[in-house]
Amino acid sequence: MSRLGFIRDRRYPYGVVVLAAVNILYFLLLTAEGAVENTLAMIRWGALYMEAGEFVGGWYRLVTPMFMHFDIYHLGSNLLMLMAVGDILEKELGTFRVVFVYLVGGLAGNVATVFWCRMLEKSVVSAGASGAVFALVGVLCAMVLKKRGRIPGIRRERVFMMVFLMLYSGAANAEINMAAHVGGFLSGLLCGCFFP
Numbered sequence: 001m002s003r004l005g006f007i008r009d010r011r012y013p014y015g016v017v018v019l020a021a022v023n024i025l026y027f028l029l030l031t032a033e034g035a036v037e038n039t040l041a042m043i044r045w046g047a048l049y050m051e052a053g054e055f056v057g058g059w060y061r062l063v064t065p066m067f068m069h070f071d072i073y074h075l076g077s078n079l080l081m082l083m084a085v086g087d088i089l090e091k092e093l094g095t096f097r098v099v100f101v102y103l104v105g106g107l108a109g110n111v112a113t114v115f116w117c118r119m120l121e122k123s124v125v126s127a128g129a130s131g132a133v134f135a136l137v138g139v140l141c142a143m144v145l146k147k148r149g150r151i152p153g154i155r156r157e158r159v160f161m162m163v164f165l166m167l168y169s170g171a172a173n174a175e176i177n178m179a180a181h182v183g184g185f186l187s188g189l190l191c192g193c194f195f196p
Contacts, residue, residue, distance in 0.1 A: 015095035016086035019102055020079050023129055026067045027075050037071055039125050046127075048110050053121035055114050062114075066106030068127035078129040085136045092143065093195060098136070101191050105135020105184040112183025126177045131184030138188020139195070146192070 027036070035041035043049045046064030049056040069075035082102075090098045109131015117124050141160070 013083075013087045013090040013095075013098075015099045015102075016083060016090055019086070019099065019132075020082055023067050023069070023075060023079060023082075027069055027072075030068065036069075042068065042070065042127055043125055048113060048124075048126040050114065050117040050122060050124045050126075052123055053118045055118070062107055062110045063103075065110055065127040066103075066129050066132045069129070070127060074128055078133055081133045082129065082136070085133070085140055089136055089139055089143075093139070097191075097195060101135050101139050101188055102129075102132040104191060105138070105187050106132035108135065108187035109177075109180030109184035112179045113177055116179035124177070126180065128177070128180070130177065131180035134181045134184035135188030135191070138185040138190075139192035140188075142189050142192025143195070 030036050030042070030045055033041065033045065035045050039047075043057075045068065046061055047068055048061050048065045055061075069078065086098055086102075089101075106129065110126070112131075113124070113126050116122075
């Protein structure tokens with residue numbers, strides 16, 4: 001008996017799953033330590049901390065915040081975007097590049113936050129994967145532009161609308177760190193320009 005065979009994309013997004021797992025494990029640790037929704041405790045556990053425009057704490061605070069979240073909704077919204085966009089990118093670019101962009105974007109978002117707060121002499125406590133996730137969205141935008149929208153299942157108009165809505169929702173909420181979003185997004189765009 002003959003059977004029809006279909007070619008399936010068997011590549012599994014290992015990088016995205018590992019990044020999501022690290023975020024979840026860190027959140028569980030923060031929850032167990034009573035740090036979730038506790039600003040002072042989040043600072044102790046590595047959140048980015050600016051006091052009157054001055055960077056407080058070690059430079060590790062430019063890295064740790066990209067894996068920290070203030071509550072379950074904060075974690076859920078970032079992981080949803082990470083899984084959705086990261087899955088597409090990992091199939092197109094591979095695991096190493098997706099993890100690289102996540103780390104570069106998170107770092108760029110936190111550095112942008114430091115410069116923004118220093119310029120305005122603001123005090124802020126910041127944490128979240130938003131800068132890293134926005135970097136992945138930036139890479140997706142660069143890919144769509146370079147391929148003139150010819151990515152299977154992705155339309156240029158939808159990507160640009162998604163970026164607009166993400167930026168607009170961030171700008172409309174005073175508690176959202178727009179510097180991290182913009183810094184992450186621009187770093188992703190830059191990375192995407194260099195990827196073949």
